[in-house]
Amino acid sequence: MLTAILSFLVAVAAWQQPGMQPPRVFLLNSPLLARERQTVLSNPEKVSELVQAARAEADRAMRAGPFSVTEKSPTPPSGDKHDYLSLAPYFWPDPKRPGGLPYIRRDGERNPEIKQIPDHDNMGKMSSAVRALALGYYLTGNENYAARAALLLHTWFLDPATRMNPNLEFAQGIRGLNTGRGIGIIESQGLTSVVDAAGLLCGSKSWTNADGSALQQWFSRFLDWLRMSSHGQDESHAKNNHGTYYDVQVMDFALFIGRKDVAADLASKAAEKRISAQIEPDGHQPLELARTKSFSYSAFNLRALCELAILAQQSGVDLWHFQTRDGRSIPKALDFLLPYAAGEKKWPYQQIEPLHPDDLVAPLLQAATALNNPQYRKACEKILPFAQRAELILLRAEAE
Numbered sequence: 539m540l541t542a543i544l545s546f547l548v549a550v551a552a553w554q555q556p557g558m559q560p561p562r563v564f565l566l567n568s569p570l571l572a573r574e575r576q577t578v579l580s581n582p583e584k585v586s587e588l589v590q591a592a593r594a595e596a597d598r599a600m601r602a603g604p605f606s607v608t609e610k611s612p613t614p615p616s617g618d619k620h621d622y623l624s625l626a627p628y629f630w631p632d633p634k635r636p637g638g639l640p641y642i643r644r645d646g647e648r649n650p651e652i653k654q655i656p657d658h659d660n661m662g663k664m665s666s667a668v669r670a671l672a673l674g675y676y677l678t679g680n681e682n683y684a685a686r687a688a689l690l691l692h693t694w695f696l697d698p699a700t701r702m703n704p705n706l707e708f709a710q711g712i713r714g715l716n717t718g719r720g721i722g723i724i725e726s727q728g729l730t731s732v733v734d735a736a737g738l739l740c741g742s743k744s745w746t747n748a749d750g751s752a753l754q755q756w757f758s759r760f761l762d763w764l765r766m767s768s769h770g771q772d773e774s775h776a777k778n779n780h781g782t783y784y785d786v787q788v789m790d791f792a793l794f795i796g797r798k799d800v801a802a803d804l805a806s807k808a809a810e811k812r813i814s815a816q817i818e819p820d821g822h823q824p825l826e827l828a829r830t831k832s833f834s835y836s837a838f839n840l841r842a843l844c845e846l847a848i849l850a851q852q853s854g855v856d857l858w859h860f861q862t863r864d865g866r867s868i869p870k871a872l873d874f875l876l877p878y879a880a881g882e883k884k885w886p887y888q889q890i891e892p893l894h895p896d897d898l899v900a901p902l903l904q905a906a907t908a909l910n911n912p913q914y915r916k917a918c919e920k921i922l923p924f925a926q927r928a929e930l931i932l933l934r935a936e937a938e
Contacts, residue, residue: 562737596674602667604693605660606700640714646830665728672735684742704760720772778825779839805850821874832887837897903933
């Protein structure tokens, strides 16, 4: 135990830098993280709940990966294994047709065949691990975390032998129908974690300015593909969670590469295009309620709307307080779902999987901070009183 404490103190001492600025992150709370880091510098013997959780998650992430799109067995239609590839999760062989082609939709039921292509799972694992490692580095100064994060980032995005091409042309293809769809863009929504991770790694000897510039170049090309490709155009016009997460990604990546004009344009349209169009006056989201996992998708889209509001603030647009004349708003959508998450009412719509009330915790905490609403924070204590994930601990700290 003493050895571990001494190692931690040595790492902190080596990590101190004069004039440190808050990290350049977009979905995490930069000032709060900077204050937490300063607390560690001032009193390294006193380890906060957030630092403990971040260190535990980073320790687990040290065993993750590295991951690459080139690991898959199937080759994309392009003939290039550097292209991302996945299958539509809710499509199954048609029992009425020879060979089952074309596949047919069974909403909410995942076809295990999708696991034959690991790109989707690997991109999610990579994104989660990179942010855990980067947060661990930022809050503790452990350079081993930064080195592992850098390895994962180099392998997925930068190394010519293993990197992913910046497109999703072949995401969520349907056997017998197509090789990819705009809907597949939902699978890259976790890359917003990579963007914040890059900001947290700034200053590490393992992640150079050249590395950061190269990653920005990758996201610049990916942003161009999102905005200009036919798949990207299709997804931008989606009216449900797909459209919301498309906006989240485009806005986040645009801010990351310095395209403030692109982010501001989306932010200016989001109130009408996303909030007014997706939320009814009583707060229900009809396109999400139409799904077989209606609570899950309602909470999922609400999470995206809250992230959209966080990003829009950075363009001077307040989506948190936006409300139509008939009452459509983000808080109204939260208030609609809250009694069901809190166990006060039984969910009356279709939900073929168990309802997970904690799906609503992150949006509630984000709204508690943005709207200065302590009732949302109290509701979270009832739904999930002992959250140990660093992300939720950070959001709780914001809401206090």
